[in-house]
Amino acid sequence: MGLYERYLAARIRHHEGEPPAHVALVITERDLLERGAYETLAEFFTWAFEYAERVTVYVSVLDPAAVPTLRRELEEIDAPRAVAVRGPDDRQSADTPIQIGIGLGGKHEFTSAVRTLAEHVEAGDLEPAMIDDDDVEAHLIFPDEPDLVIKTGAERLSDFMIWQSVYSELYFTDVNWRNVRKRDFLRAVREFCNRSRRFGR
Numbered sequence: 001m002g003l004y005e006r007y008l009a010a011r012i013r014h015h016e017g018e019p020p021a022h023v024a025l026v027i028t029e030r031d032l033l034e035r036g037a038y039e040t041l042a043e044f045f046t047w048a049f050e051y052a053e054r055v056t057v058y059v060s061v062l063d064p065a066a067v068p069t070l071r072r073e074l075e076e077i078d079a080p081r082a083v084a085v086r087g088p089d090d091r092q093s094a095d096t097p098i099q100i101g102i103g104l105g106g107k108h109e110f111t112s113a114v115r116t117l118a119e120h121v122e123a124g125d126l127e128p129a130m131i132d133d134d135d136v137e138a139h140l141i142f143p144d145e146p147d148l149v150i151k152t153g154a155e156r157l158s159d160f161m162i163w164q165s166v167y168s169e170l171y172f173t174d175v176n177w178r179n180v181r182k183r184d185f186l187r188a189v190r191e192f193c194n195r196s197r198r199f200g201r
Contacts, residue, residue: 008186012051017193019051020147024165026158029061029103031177032070040180042078045098047185049080054097056142058160061103064088070102086141099142106162113139136163148192150185152177169195 012019025044031037041057048055059074061067067087074085081097088104116139120126126135137143145164148171151157155172171188173180 002183005183005186008183008190012186012190012193015190015193017195019189020169020192021052022054022056022144022146022148023048023052024056024058024146024149024161024168026058026060026149026151026160027177028153029059029063029066029070031152032059032073034178037177038073038077040177043182044180044185045079045081047182049097051189052147054144055081055099056144056146056161057098057100058104058158059100059102060158060160064103067102074100074102090141101142101160104141105159107159109141109161110136110163112141140164148188150188152180167197169197 027041032041045055059070061070071085071087075083077083079098083098083100084094084096085100085102086104087102088108090104113136117126117131117135121128121131140163142161142164146161146168149161149165149168150171150173152173153176154174157170161168169192171191173184173188175184
């Protein structure tokens with residue numbers, strides 16, 4: 001670890017604020033085409049688990065035909081914890097420390113959850129008036145709410161974890177994925193510690 005990274009780590013360690021327990025990362029299909037992209041992702045997991053207990057990654061995909069290849073390569077990634085990779089046709093994720101969604105937009109995920117609840121209502125297993133937040137969350141692919149969402153490359157939101165990230169802290173970096181280093185992640189964690197979370201209040 002370089003001198004600056006040690007400095008950032010020390011600032012985080014001595015900060016009164018708690019680091020994020022659940023970190024989400026948003027990257028693109030194009031990012032993973034860069035040389036060394038999967039190695040960087042494996043390193044990111046190592047960096048993240050120095051602070052977090054769970055990591056969720058969303059890979060935005062423009063070409064649906066790329067999903068099978070991306071999925072195969074992501075399932076083979078050298079990660080420090082168990083990984084669950086999910087695509088657009090999967091109904092729910094396994095409970096693993098690392099969750100990766102490929103081309104699984106938040107609108108698609110939320111619509112699928114609503115459709116499932118409607119099916120339960122139609123079958124007579126659920127009363128519409130009894131549906132609450134917990135019922136919706138029980139049918140999401142990734143039900144856990146991230147504390148920190150890191151978006152690389154540009155300051156734009158994406159169609160990702162629409163329900164779950166409503167109270168998350170968002171961190172945008174103009175550093176492209178191919179250039180992301182540990183110092184960039186540590187900056188995000190330090191910024192998270194500096195913020196006062198309001199949870200919609």
